[in-house]
Amino acid sequence: MEDSKIISLFFERSEQAIEELDSKYGPAVRKTAANILKDRLDVEECVNDTYLNTWNSIPPHVPDPLAAYVCRIARNLAVNRYHANHAEKRNGNYDLVLDEMEECIPSGVNVETEYEAQELSAAINRFLSTLDKKDRFLFVRRYWYADSVSDLAEASGGSANRIYVRLFRLREKLRNTLVKEGFLA
Amino acid sequence: MKRELLSKAFGNIDERYIVEAYRTVTGDASSSPERIVHMNNKRIITFALAAALLLALGITAYAVWSIHTVRQQELKTDLKIEENNVNSYTEYDIPDDQEGGLVLLSSVNDGDIQRVYVNISPVAEEAAAAFPKETSFSWSIDGTEIGGFAAPELPADLSVSGDEIREAVLRYAYDKETQTMTLECYIDLNFMEQAKASLGTDSLPLLVHMTVGQNETSTFGPVSLVRTEEQSRYFDFGHAVYHDAELEKDIEIAGLELTPFSAAWKVSYEGAESFHKPDADWNAYQPWSMLEDKVCIDSKIIFSDGSEFSTGGALTCPYENGTVNLHCGWGSAINIGDVQKIVLGDLVLWEAK
The missing domain is CATH 3.30.428 (HIT family, subunit A)
Structure with a gap:
C-alpha cells in the first residue's frame, strides 16, 4: 500500500492503518529496535510503542517519507529504553557502537547539555554532507541504525574487515573535522 | 561525557541521510549503496515556485548573467585551476538570456567523483538561510533513479560550525540580489556510467532539487551534463x-x-x-x-x-x-x-x- 493511503487510514482513525504500517514497515522497525535492544520482549514493546506514537502523532503530522518517520520513532524509543535498562542489560552491539561514537570525539570535548548535543549533531551533519555516498551509507547505518559490521559487510558486498577499516577511517575523519572546527571544551 | 547525550547527538542525523541509508533495512541485503538513491520528494509546489518566480521578475538579465560569471571565476580561483594547470576541469558557456532555473558553471573530475558546480534561482533568502536545518539540496538524472546530494558551495579552506554555517552560506554561496544559490553536486562517476547505459546517451539530463521543510520541493533543470575528462x-x-x-x-x-x-x-x-x-x-x-x-x-x-x-x-x-x-x-x-x-x-x- 502506498504511504499516502496508509496516512489516510491514520487520518480516518482506522485500525487498519496499524496493520498496513506493520505489513510495510514492520521488518524495518523491528530491525532498528533489535539493533539496539537485545531482549526480544523489549523489542516487541518498542515496536508496539512505535505504532502507538505513530497513531498519536498522525494526524496532525503528515510524514514524508513515512519509513524514516517510523524508524526515527523506533530508534528514539529503543535508545531511551536501552539507557534505562543499561545497568542490568548490556547489548554487546550497541555498547560497541557507543564506544565507537565516543572514540570519534576529540579528547577535551564535553557533551553534557542538550545544547551541546545539538551542536555536535550539527557538526556530524556537516561532516556527513562532505562524504561520498558509500561512506555516508556506512556511517549512518552503523551509528544511526546501529547495524552490525557483519550486516554492513553483507549489505555492501565487502568483507567485514574492510568495513572495520572504513569505519575506523571515517571516525578518524570525523574526529579531525571536529578538531578543525574548534569543537573543544 | 554522558552516553545518553552522545546517543542523542548521533541520533539527530538529517532525515535525508536516514532515508538514503534506509532501503537495505527492508531486507534487500544485496543492495549496494549506489542503488539506494530514490528521489521521493520531487513534488513541485506550484505556488511556492510561482511566488519565487514573481520575486525574480524584478531582476535584470545582466545581474543574473553577472552572478554566473562571477561565481565561475571564484570557483576557478578557489579550486586553483589555472595556477596548477588542471585539465580535468570544464567551464560551461553561460546562457545570456536565462534569468532563472539551473545554470551549469563548471565541474572537475577527481578520479572517483565529478564535482559539478551549478547556480539555481530563484531561491528565497529565507530558504537559503534555513540550510541545513530546514532546507536541503539534491541532484538527479532525469529518467533514472540515480541521484545524490548537493550542498552550498563554500570556500575550500573555510571551516565553520553552528550558526556560522548560515552566515557563510548567505555570504559565499547566495546572492541576494538575484536570489541565486551556488551548489556543489557530488556525482559518482560510476553513477554517470550507469545513467549513460540506462539512457543510451553521453549527455545526461541533470536536475537539481531544493526541499524546504518536510514537503516543499522545487526542481530546477534539466541541463545537459557530460563527463569531464580525467587527468592523472x-x-x-x-x-x-x-x-x-x-x-x-x-x-x-x-x-x-x-x-x-x-x-x-x-x-x-x-x-x-x-x-x-x-x-x-x-x-x-x-x-x-x-x-x-x-x-x-x-x-x-x-x-x-x-x-x-x-x-x-x-x-x-x-x-x-x-x-x-x-x-x-x-x-x-x-x-x-x-x-x-x-x-x-x-x-x-x-x-x-
Whole structure:
C-alpha cells in the first residue's frame, strides 16, 4: 500500500492503518529496535510503542517519507529504553557502537547539555554532507541504525574487515573535522 | 561525557541521510549503496515556485548573467585551476538570456567523483538561510533513479560550525540580489556510467532539487551534463620497500596514481590479500592498517618551489590485482605536473630526473 493511503487510514482513525504500517514497515522497525535492544520482549514493546506514537502523532503530522518517520520513532524509543535498562542489560552491539561514537570525539570535548548535543549533531551533519555516498551509507547505518559490521559487510558486498577499516577511517575523519572546527571544551 | 547525550547527538542525523541509508533495512541485503538513491520528494509546489518566480521578475538579465560569471571565476580561483594547470576541469558557456532555473558553471573530475558546480534561482533568502536545518539540496538524472546530494558551495579552506554555517552560506554561496544559490553536486562517476547505459546517451539530463521543510520541493533543470575528462599521472616506485621499525614490518609501495584532487597509493605486503577477504583476522590486520595510514599520511609530495603536500588518510582501501589501493581526496587542486620528489621518511620513492 502506498504511504499516502496508509496516512489516510491514520487520518480516518482506522485500525487498519496499524496493520498496513506493520505489513510495510514492520521488518524495518523491528530491525532498528533489535539493533539496539537485545531482549526480544523489549523489542516487541518498542515496536508496539512505535505504532502507538505513530497513531498519536498522525494526524496532525503528515510524514514524508513515512519509513524514516517510523524508524526515527523506533530508534528514539529503543535508545531511551536501552539507557534505562543499561545497568542490568548490556547489548554487546550497541555498547560497541557507543564506544565507537565516543572514540570519534576529540579528547577535551564535553557533551553534557542538550545544547551541546545539538551542536555536535550539527557538526556530524556537516561532516556527513562532505562524504561520498558509500561512506555516508556506512556511517549512518552503523551509528544511526546501529547495524552490525557483519550486516554492513553483507549489505555492501565487502568483507567485514574492510568495513572495520572504513569505519575506523571515517571516525578518524570525523574526529579531525571536529578538531578543525574548534569543537573543544 | 554522558552516553545518553552522545546517543542523542548521533541520533539527530538529517532525515535525508536516514532515508538514503534506509532501503537495505527492508531486507534487500544485496543492495549496494549506489542503488539506494530514490528521489521521493520531487513534488513541485506550484505556488511556492510561482511566488519565487514573481520575486525574480524584478531582476535584470545582466545581474543574473553577472552572478554566473562571477561565481565561475571564484570557483576557478578557489579550486586553483589555472595556477596548477588542471585539465580535468570544464567551464560551461553561460546562457545570456536565462534569468532563472539551473545554470551549469563548471565541474572537475577527481578520479572517483565529478564535482559539478551549478547556480539555481530563484531561491528565497529565507530558504537559503534555513540550510541545513530546514532546507536541503539534491541532484538527479532525469529518467533514472540515480541521484545524490548537493550542498552550498563554500570556500575550500573555510571551516565553520553552528550558526556560522548560515552566515557563510548567505555570504559565499547566495546572492541576494538575484536570489541565486551556488551548489556543489557530488556525482559518482560510476553513477554517470550507469545513467549513460540506462539512457543510451553521453549527455545526461541533470536536475537539481531544493526541499524546504518536510514537503516543499522545487526542481530546477534539466541541463545537459557530460563527463569531464580525467587527468592523472602515475608514479612508478618499482619495488620500493618501507621498513617500519616500530611495527617491525615491511610494506612494498609500488606506485602512486595521482590526479589534481585525489590519489591512489598502491601497496602490497605479506598477507594483504587475506586481510581483504571475508572473515579476515581484524587483530592481525590492525598493524598493517596503521602502516597503510602511515604511507598515505606521512608520505610527502614535494614540488619545485619546495612546498610539501600530504594526501591525508585513505577512506577506502580495496584489494585489486595484487595490490591494496589506498584512495585519498582533497579540496583544491595540486599541480601533478610539478612533482619533483616523493618521500616517506628517509625513503625516496620517486625523484624527477
